[in-house]
Amino acid sequence: MTLDDYLKVGETITLGSHTFTAEEIKAFAAKYDPQRFHMDEREAEASVFGRLCASGWHTCAMWMRYNLAKRQDMQADRTGEGKAPVFGPSPGFTDLKWLKPVYAGETITFTRRARSHRPVASRPGWHVMTLDCEAFDSTGDKVLEFESAVLLQAG
Amino acid sequence: MGEKRWAFEDFTVGREIELPQKQVTAEEIVEFASQFDAQPMHLDEEAGKASILGGLAASGWHTCAMFMRMMCDAFLLDSTSQGAPGVDYVRWKKPVLAGDTLSGVSRVAAARVSAKRPNLGFVSVDHTIRNQKGEIVCELANTGMFLLRNPKAAA
Numbered sequence: 001m002t003l004d005d006y007l008k009v010g011e012t013i014t015l016g017s018h019t020f021t022a023e024e025i026k027a028f029a030a031k032y033d034p035q036r037f038h039m040d041e042r043e044a045e046a047s048v049f050g051r052l053c054a055s056g057w058h059t060c061a062m063w064m065r066y067n068l069a070k071r072q073d074m075q076a077d078r079t080g081e082g083k084a085p086v087f088g089p090s091p092g093f094t095d096l097k098w099l100k101p102v103y104a105g106e107t108i109t110f111t112r113r114a115r116s117h118r119p120v121a122s123r124p125g126w127h128v129m130t131l132d133c134e135a136f137d138s139t140g141d142k143v144l145e146f147e148s149a150v151l152l153q154a155g
Numbered sequence: 156m157g158e159k160r161w162a163f164e165d166f167t168v169g170r171e172i173e174l175p176q177k178q179v180t181a182e183e184i185v186e187f188a189s190q191f192d193a194q195p196m197h198l199d200e201e202a203g204k205a206s207i208l209g210g211l212a213a214s215g216w217h218t219c220a221m222f223m224r225m226m227c228d229a230f231l232l233d234s235t236s237q238g239a240p241g242v243d244y245v246r247w248k249k250p251v252l253a254g255d256t257l258s259g260v261s262r263v264a265a266a267r268v269s270a271k272r273p274n275l276g277f278v279s280v281d282h283t284i285r286n287q288k289g290e291i292v293c294e295l296a297n298t299g300m301f302l303l304r305n306p307k308a309a310a
Contacts, residue, residue: 028220031220031224032220032221032223032224033220033223033224033227034224034227034232035227035231035232035236037238048237048238049238055220055223056239057216057219057220057223060216060219061187061190061191061192061214061216061217061220062191064191064192064214064216065190065191065192065193068192068193068194087194088206088207089196089206089207089208089212089215089247089250090215090247091246091247092215092244092245092246092247093242093244093245094243094244094245095241095243095244096241096242096243096245097240097241098238098239098240098241099240146242151207
């Protein structure tokens with residue numbers, strides 16, 4: 001199994017779906033993003049969003065939860081000899097867009113697509129993979145996209 | 156709705172806004188990671204030390220969430236904010252470790268009034284987050300939307 005096969009380069013992988021409850025939207029917002037449209041239904045109705053909706057960072061963090069769960073599936077599906085690739089930290093991301101509010105009660109489906117990978121010159125054995133990350137609501141509208149990167153120890 | 160302290164007009168290009176300090180505890184690193192980013196280096200001191208992060212380190216998404224709270228408390232909650240369409244980039248430059256104290260500065264990079272909506276403006280801000288040693292741990296840039304205080308004066 002090549003690294004391209006393992007990472008399924010070019011293939012869109014569905015990571016899973018999550019229903020955002022009002023309770024968890026408010027709990028996240030109270031800690032990290034206490035703007036009124038993430039904290040209170042009535043105040044949200046009077047806001048630009050019109051209804052209670054999740055912090056954009058909450059949607060991102062949830063993408064990460066489902067991304068990790070899928071990584072564990074990849075380990076389980078792996079075939080062949082040698083040490084399994086190990087994921088490390090991420091240097092960051094670019095071009096993040098919150099395209100549509102994630103309203104309370106909405107079910108969001110998360111995806112990723114590995115774009116490419118290359119060796120890191122300064123760290124022998126490590127590669128950096130770039131990937132396209134997206135999330136869609138129940139009507140199929142895209143609510144989130146960003147281009148991410150992650151370090152990976154392989155080969 | 157009372158008069159907000161921060162409206163579009165207050166975000167003059169070059170203005171620097173100091174963000175409040177944030178102490179990062181092991182407990183909250185583990186709590187956030189347990190929910191959203193359950194990798195060993197975010198959950199366990201020994202695993203963190205064994206990783207290239209060098210200690211129990213916050214999830215990058217946690218750093219973003221803590222930054223969001225710092226920005227909320229600095230100016231966003233007392234502003235005419237109409238939300239943000241996205242983030243241009245986030246660079247996780249150094250690990251955020253348990254016991255760190257974060258501080259930050261938001262610098263206004265650009266500001267323009269919407270061509271379609273003369274009561275709304277776009278403010279682009281570069282944010283720098285440092286640890287207690289003065290090292291940059293995270294850099295990010297985004298554009299937010301803010302209502303004008305005096306739309307007629309700008310027209």
